[in-house]
Amino acid sequence: MEVTSRNGGGNVLARLKGESPLVDNWVVKAHFIAGISCLFLSVLAGLVFSTQFMRTYLFPGIEPLSPGKLRFIHTNIAAYGFLANLFFGMLYWAIPRLTGLRVWKRGVSLFLFWAWQAILLASVVGFVLGYAQGVEWGETPIFIDPVVVVGVILMTINFYVPIIKTKEKPLYVSLWYFTAAFVWTGLVYVMGNYLPQFFAPGVSGAAIGGLFIHDLVGLFVTPLGWGMMYYFVPLILKKPIYSHALSLVGFWGLAFFYPLQGVHHFLWSPIPMFVQYGAVTSTIAVEIVVTTVVVNFFMTLRGSGSILKTNIPMRWFYTGMVLYFITCLQCAFQVTLTLQQVIHFTDWVVAHAHLVMLGVFGFWLLGVVTHLWPKVTKREWWSLRLNVWHYWLSVVGLVIMFTDLTIAGLVQGFSWKSLQIWEESIIASMPFWMIRAFAGTLIGFGQILWVYNLYKTARFGKPLEESLPVIDREIEVAPASMTRPALAS
């Protein structure tokens, strides 16, 4: 592997010359810690909110802790705190390794880290004081939005500099996804937060709001997630991705079809019907595209499946991929105008949201942190068993939650359709809501064990230096060099 030494070797050379290292460990670690704290906060808010559904709300009569405000905290901190922070940490690790170059400026990375946490804190304070903006996923108070936009632009530059300057051309798959994700994120954020608020009322605003909801998950979360998988999976398996052609189909299919789906959040609404048909069609099209990506990864795994027994990060990745496939299958049905009659507005959608946000992208990120934590702390895991517990509690909890809410959604939908009085649907949902809280508790418990393990590892883990020669740790096999054999053959 002669190509290898160029990228990874840069780090060693830099070290020898006394320059700053390629990857800034501090920033990676800081984002990981922040992200995991946010996971905690979000799960906690979700659990407390779920007690409202059992008429046992923990903080009744306290205005700042109104259940609705906790819902804002729950969803926003899950998306912008948990997922975003962990993605950023991952990018600070992966992009320099993929390009062989440092990010633009260390000062900018540090500034962005603190600025992002300040934004999150300010949003939570804003929600509590009653300044939420009335845009789904855009609840961040309107006066904080400009700061977010500036932050996203700065971050884009910070990551684009190495991507533009790299000599690794053409770009590796992961970098296609990262590059596109950053153009989209800024545009999506501005569109979704400002147009419905100031320019587009009602139905036009709903069309744009739908675009915003779906673009955030499809053009921010999804590309970063897949780019991340294209980086870590071949690296851990030590073999190239199965098919470069499938990678291309997956990326360009996603780029074209994903942005077109937004209106599927408002099916059967007064938005013109032809726009709704378009959204449904492109949604079903994207399922096919997504399947190619899943196939690509499972073909890559073929012959190495036994790694799932021993390697917990890989287990997270492939569990996420199975769940992703289930999501896609589910989506292709839930998006049809037939099924929408019943499942729209119900817990079915909430089940879907948890399946993808936690079960797919959340799980992948938990896998990445599990993979990288020993590397960034330079210590071995304190306990491998706790990691296994973390995995099983989370997966079992999530599967229970998803199944439970999906059934609940069908029950609610048919109850409404059959014109039972409204209260019947609440009575019927009550057991499901209790099971949801139970499943959430399992998930929360899993995270507690893991955080304990992360802490113990960072403080008391055996130093990694002793067990691994420096050269192995420093020289990562750059995946860019790994697609080439696939191309040649």
Place this chain on the structure above:
Amino acid sequence: MAKSPIERFSAIFLIAGLLFFAFSFIASGLVPWLMMNKVPIKSMDDLAKDIPPSFYELAKEYPKEFKQHYGEANKESFKVALEYGRDLYIAEACWHCHSQQVRPVSNESQRFGKVSYAAEYSNVLQMPQMMGTRRVGPDLIREAGKRTNDWHMAHFYKPVSVVPVSVMPEFTWFFDQTKRPNKKGLAMVTYMQWLGSWIKDTTDAMKQSIPAEHRK
């Protein structure tokens, strides 16, 4: 293939990033927006031209509180209360548990009333729009006149007192120590009773509660 131009930064940035995004925005955002362009966006002043009778009743039922927070029941106070009600509807996340959209399917028109149409959303109180994507509780776009003002007050204070199985939170901070509605409580009920009031036929009996000088 290894030199494939579509794997370059510039192609990804321009085609996937900018071009495809712009296309999607035009096709599924701009087109429906432009189709609605001819429908004027009603301002608060336009909305205050049709004050539902329930607003005057509110002033009579809670005279002391109403006077204290809003003064007389007229266009000006209606605008203030209505807008504040909408703001609270956003701040309390009501819109995450209630929709404002009756669909033409699933027997919804039988349950809630007239199916929603585009023009009724073209006003400043639907910026941002409140159509919603979840129903823990029922739809609200046809709420006006379904319940009395008192019913709403009791319901906000303690939902299970009127709907025993309700899972809706208790909004006790819409009331003062003596359990009378405060500025927030009055605003919320004004907003609830406005939602859908534009399609309700006001009967002669109901008009009795509108003071003569405000009647059309």
